[in-house]
Amino acid sequence: MPNSFIGRDMAVDLGTANTLVYVRGKGVLLDEPSVVALNDSTGEILAVGHEAKRMIGRTPDNIAAIRPLKDGVIADFEATEQMLRYFIQQVHRRRYFAKPRMVVCVPSGITAVEQRAVKEAGYQAGARRVYIVEEPMAAAIGAGLPVHEATGNMVVDVGGGTTEVAVISLGGIVTSLSVRTAGDDLDASIIAWMKKEYSLLLGERTAEEIKTTLGSAFPLPTEPEAEIRGRDMVSGLPRTVTVSSAEVRQAMEEPLADIVDAVRSTLDSTPPELAGDIMDRGIVLTGGGGLLRGLDERLRHETGMPVHVAEDPLTSVALGAGRCVEEFEALQQVLVSEPRRFG
Numbered sequence: 001m002p003n004s005f006i007g008r009d010m011a012v013d014l015g016t017a018n019t020l021v022y023v024r025g026k027g028v029l030l031d032e033p034s035v036v037a038l039n040d041s042t043g044e045i046l047a048v049g050h051e052a053k054r055m056i057g058r059t060p061d062n063i064a065a066i067r068p069l070k071d072g073v074i075a076d077f078e079a080t081e082q083m084l085r086y087f088i089q090q091v092h093r094r095r096y097f098a099k100p101r102m103v104v105c106v107p108s109g110i111t112a113v114e115q116r117a118v119k120e121a122g123y124q125a126g127a128r129r130v131y132i133v134e135e136p137m138a139a140a141i142g143a144g145l146p147v148h149e150a151t152g153n154m155v156v157d158v159g160g161g162t163t164e165v166a167v168i169s170l171g172g173i174v175t176s177l178s179v180r181t182a183g184d185d186l187d188a189s190i191i192a193w194m195k196k197e198y199s200l201l202l203g204e205r206t207a208e209e210i211k212t213t214l215g216s217a218f219p220l221p222t223e224p225e226a227e228i229r230g231r232d233m234v235s236g237l238p239r240t241v242t243v244s245s246a247e248v249r250q251a252m253e254e255p256l257a258d259i260v261d262a263v264r265s266t267l268d269s270t271p272p273e274l275a276g277d278i279m280d281r282g283i284v285l286t287g288g289g290g291l292l293r294g295l296d297e298r299l300r301h302e303t304g305m306p307v308h309v310a311e312d313p314l315t316s317v318a319l320g321a322g323r324c325v326e327e328f329e330a331l332q333q334v335l336v337s338e339p340r341r342f343g
Contacts, residue, residue: 006061009323009328010091011103012084013138014118016069017160017183017288020315021087022322028315029091034160036079037065046228048086051088057203071180072107073114073163092336100330103125103321103335108134109178115336132336133321135159135168136176139286142320143310148170150300157317158289160184161246163259165266167274171333174274177266181258183289186211193251195291198241200230202232210235210293214245216258218294218301258290260302267303282294282306286316 011022021030032049039046040062047055055065067094068079092100106115115132122130136155137147145153148171157164160183166176187207194200194207202210206228213225218312225244232239263283269277283305285296290313300307310316325330 007096008092009101009168009325011105011318011325012122013105013135013318013321014069014080014084015105015317016067016072016162018314019087019089021317022316022318022325023091024322024325025146025331027056028318028322030087031315031318032087033065034069034083035065036242037063038079038085040064044284045086048083053205056205061152065183070161072108072118072159072178077117077121080117081121081124084121088125096266097127098172099128099130101131101325103131103133103324105138105177105317105321107292108164108166108176109162109171116233119194130323133324134164134166134173134335134336135162135317136164137163137334138169138317138320138324139164140168140284141317141323141334142271142318143284149218149327151281152270152277154270154278154283154305156259156283156285156290157287158259158285158295159287159317162261163287163289167263167266167270167278169274169277170317172292174271175266175269176268177262179262181255181262182212182287183208184293185255185258186215186252186289189253189255190215190251193228193247194228194241195233197247198230198242199233200228201233202228202230202241206230210243210248211252214248214250216245216249216293217252218297219249220245220294222235227333256295256298259295260299263299267305269302273275278305282308284308285311286310286313288314 009024013020021032033053035052037047037052068076075145091188119130140155153168161184166175192209223245290309297309
């Protein structure tokens, strides 16, 4: 019955790398890369999501494949709004009826101006009300942590643009740190390292593939190797080199150290009672970065705390925001309050 679908409330995890849309009563219906392909001369949108991501680094002059979010915040307002609108249309076929309430996730270190931009994009894309929830809070709820109890829960959410570290107790964030070092920086460090060591130029997508297939944050029992193709900076011709996962780990050392430091300094400013709870319960790792091999081992090694990877690290933020939509009244307190808009 399509009528029950009208104006369905939704939660949006507007990420630097991927955007997920959760629809009330339906679950996560959409998970696509946050990429928009535009025609530069006319400004019209050619593709969004998976289709646009395939175009990155492969476009002719008049087409630009852009990522409208940078470091977890909106870098290109119009493209973000268009992308959101497109994703909402994907979920709500009958566009003109739907005026959903929308919960959007934002990084915890976001400024008031950046927050306004997210809200505005939501309203422009056709939402009736826009509520905001902080990413680490959503990640903790999505990972199934008892956020409302009087015990400390620590969540480390390594996304594409930001790493969010937070200690949560009694339904609120006690200490948090949002650093703009995350998945994208790991990719960039691989590109820079290959340039320096092998004078080989790589594209963004190749670097991401290397990270997921070879990358690790902690020494592995067997270090696999792989052939990598790129463009030789000296001759300008395509060339292939063989790289081991130990080398890739070395390439990613700096951003990885930043992520570990963020976890350490958050632990450092955690009240002692809560630090004791975290010692017992451990740290929960979510976000796409949680899929990096050995990151849990690395954190365990450096902090001495037990570390668990969430069940489905990629969707935990969207699921947590989704829970806010499902149990709107019960979870109202975790949403960032705002003065009511009149009109």
